[in-house]
Amino acid sequence: MLSLVIPVFNEKDNIDELIQRVEKSLKDYSYEIIFVDDSNDETTAIISQFACGDQRIKLIHRKNKTGLASAVICGFENAQGDILAVMDGDLQHPPEILPKMMKEIEQGADLVVPSRFIPGGSDGGLNHFRKLVSATARYIGKILIKSLRRASDHTGGMFMLRKEVIQGKQLNPVGWKILMEIMVMGSYQNLVEIPYVFSTRNLGQSKLNLKVQLQYVWHIIGLLKRSESDRRFYVFCLVGGSGVLIDMLIFAIxxxxxxxxxxxxxxxVSAFIAMVSNYTLNNLFTWKEIRGIKFNYKAFLVNLRRFSKYLMVSSFGILIKSIILFLLYYFLHINKYWGNFAGIVCASFSNYFLSKLWVWREEKASFPIYKRVGEKNSSGVSAKK
Structure with missing residues (x-):
C-alpha cells in the first residue's frame, strides 16, 4: 500500500482540487493520504470533512508546530503503507505523476525523485528570483555532499521510496528539504529520476522566506557532520592544511x-614532522571510528604498519604534485604558484582516496561507523526531536 504524506499550512483553497486529482491518479492502487496540518485557518475543517467521508484520508493536526520536514517525519510515523511518498499541498507538485512513480517502485527502484532538470521536466512554475535561489541551494548541496550528486533535483520536495530505505535511520527534521536527509542517511541502491513540470501556484501564499533559506544552510552543515564520507574528506583537508603550516613553521625554526x-x-626534517602530525590527527579525527584506542604491543604494530603506508601515500602525493607543477609550468607556461596550487589539489585527492582505500582500511570491519540514536517508532523511523 502507498502512504502519501502531504504537509499543509493554510492551503484551504487547494485541498478540494488536490484530493480529487490524487484520487483520480491513484484509482488503480491501494493508498492512504495523510495530511499533516499546521494550519490556523479553515484548512483543518475542510480536510476533516473529507476524512469523515473517506477512510483513506487521515488528518493529523499539530498545534503550535511548524516545519515541513518535521511534518513529513510525523506522517512517516503514522503511515501504514510499505511505500511512502511526499508531495506539497499547493498543487505545484502534479499528482498525475504518482502512477509513474509507483511503476518505477514496482520495477525495482528504492527511491524515485521527480526532476525539473532532466529532459521532459521544467521549473516553469518559479519566478526568476526563486529559480536563482533554488539553483544556488542545489549547487551548494551538490558541491559539499557527495550523496546529493546522485540526483539532479534534490530540492524539489516530491519523492517516493520503499519504507525500508529509512527503517531504523535517524532522521533529523531540520529545515524544509527532507529528501536531502533521506539521500544522505537512507539505505538504498537504485535511485530513479523521472521528469515533471513544476506548476505555477494559483492560490495561497508561498512559504519561502529568509528563515527557510537559512534552515537549508544549517541542514547542509548538519548533514556534513553526520555523513561520515563527506565529513572525512573535509577533516582530511583541514588536517592537510595544518600540516602545511607545521612544515613551514618547523622549516623556519x-x-x-x-x-x-x-x-x-x-x-x-620539516616534511617528516608534518607527516607525523598529519597521521596522528587523521588517526584521531578523520578516521576516529577505526583507529583503535588500546595501547599495547599489537596496537603499536598496527599503527606502525599504518604509518608506513601513510608515508608511502604521502610520498606518492608529493610525486603527483611535482609532476603537475612541472607540466603546467614548463610545458603550458602557467604561473608557478597556480601550478603549485593545482598540484596540491591533485595530491590532496590522491592522498585522501589512497588513505581511505588502503591506509585506514584494514580494521574497518571491527569498529562501528554509525551509532543508532533514539528508539524506533512504529514505522521504524527514528526522529531526533
Whole structure:
C-alpha cells in the first residue's frame, strides 16, 4: 500500500482540487493520504470533512508546530503503507505523476525523485528570483555532499521510496528539504529520476522566506557532520592544511636554530614532522571510528604498519604534485604558484582516496561507523526531536 504524506499550512483553497486529482491518479492502487496540518485557518475543517467521508484520508493536526520536514517525519510515523511518498499541498507538485512513480517502485527502484532538470521536466512554475535561489541551494548541496550528486533535483520536495530505505535511520527534521536527509542517511541502491513540470501556484501564499533559506544552510552543515564520507574528506583537508603550516613553521625554526644545516636537510626534517602530525590527527579525527584506542604491543604494530603506508601515500602525493607543477609550468607556461596550487589539489585527492582505500582500511570491519540514536517508532523511523 502507498502512504502519501502531504504537509499543509493554510492551503484551504487547494485541498478540494488536490484530493480529487490524487484520487483520480491513484484509482488503480491501494493508498492512504495523510495530511499533516499546521494550519490556523479553515484548512483543518475542510480536510476533516473529507476524512469523515473517506477512510483513506487521515488528518493529523499539530498545534503550535511548524516545519515541513518535521511534518513529513510525523506522517512517516503514522503511515501504514510499505511505500511512502511526499508531495506539497499547493498543487505545484502534479499528482498525475504518482502512477509513474509507483511503476518505477514496482520495477525495482528504492527511491524515485521527480526532476525539473532532466529532459521532459521544467521549473516553469518559479519566478526568476526563486529559480536563482533554488539553483544556488542545489549547487551548494551538490558541491559539499557527495550523496546529493546522485540526483539532479534534490530540492524539489516530491519523492517516493520503499519504507525500508529509512527503517531504523535517524532522521533529523531540520529545515524544509527532507529528501536531502533521506539521500544522505537512507539505505538504498537504485535511485530513479523521472521528469515533471513544476506548476505555477494559483492560490495561497508561498512559504519561502529568509528563515527557510537559512534552515537549508544549517541542514547542509548538519548533514556534513553526520555523513561520515563527506565529513572525512573535509577533516582530511583541514588536517592537510595544518600540516602545511607545521612544515613551514618547523622549516623556519630549523633555519633560525641551525643556520648551518642544508636547505634539503631542513626540508626533509620539516616534511617528516608534518607527516607525523598529519597521521596522528587523521588517526584521531578523520578516521576516529577505526583507529583503535588500546595501547599495547599489537596496537603499536598496527599503527606502525599504518604509518608506513601513510608515508608511502604521502610520498606518492608529493610525486603527483611535482609532476603537475612541472607540466603546467614548463610545458603550458602557467604561473608557478597556480601550478603549485593545482598540484596540491591533485595530491590532496590522491592522498585522501589512497588513505581511505588502503591506509585506514584494514580494521574497518571491527569498529562501528554509525551509532543508532533514539528508539524506533512504529514505522521504524527514528526522529531526533
Amino acid at each position: 630549523l633555519g633560525y636554530r641551525f643556520p648551518g644545516m642544508s636547505v634539503n636537510a631542513k626540508a626533509v
